[in-house]
Amino acid sequence: MKRSAPNGFTLTEALLTLLCAGVCAMILTSVMSASQTLLSRExxxxxxxxxxxxxxxxxxxxxxxxxxxxxxxxxxxxxxxxxxxxxxxxxxxxxxxxxxxxxxxxxxxxxxxxxxxxxxxxxxxx
Structure with a gap:
């Protein structure tokens, strides 16, 4: 029997969603840092x-x-x-x-x- 979260997601799906959100946040942070470096006036x-x-x-x-x-x-x-x-x-x-x-x-x-x-x-x- 699978355990479900209150909104209908399984625990595995909830953890994968959380992992994807973290990876997306890391990628966005690195892209923002790189763009700041490229756009800064040297x-x-x-x-x-x-x-x-x-x-x-x-x-x-x-x-x-x-x-x-x-x-x-x-x-x-x-x-x-x-x-x-x-x-x-x-x-x-x-x-x-x-x-x-x-x-x-x-x-x-x-x-x-x-x-x-x-x-x-x-x-x-x-």
Missing amino acids: PAIENGLGILQLRYRTALSSSVSCQSGNLTMTRNHEVFEIRFSRGRVVQTPGYEIVLEPVKEGRFVCEAGQVWLETETGRIQIR
């Missing part, structure tokens, strides 16, 4: 992507010059300026944020090369 990765964007934009530009610490580029017959604004490196027109947070810095053109000088060091852009 400053080193963001800075690397910002530098790659700057290099890509200057590589596609027909002319690049530095004026007053800002970078001026001509691409597809349009003039773009990349400058420091409120702790960010932005491209105008349109105020597109390329790199943040950057306290202060400037662009320097030397012998056909473009350098980004910030509080953390000097990086070659082109």
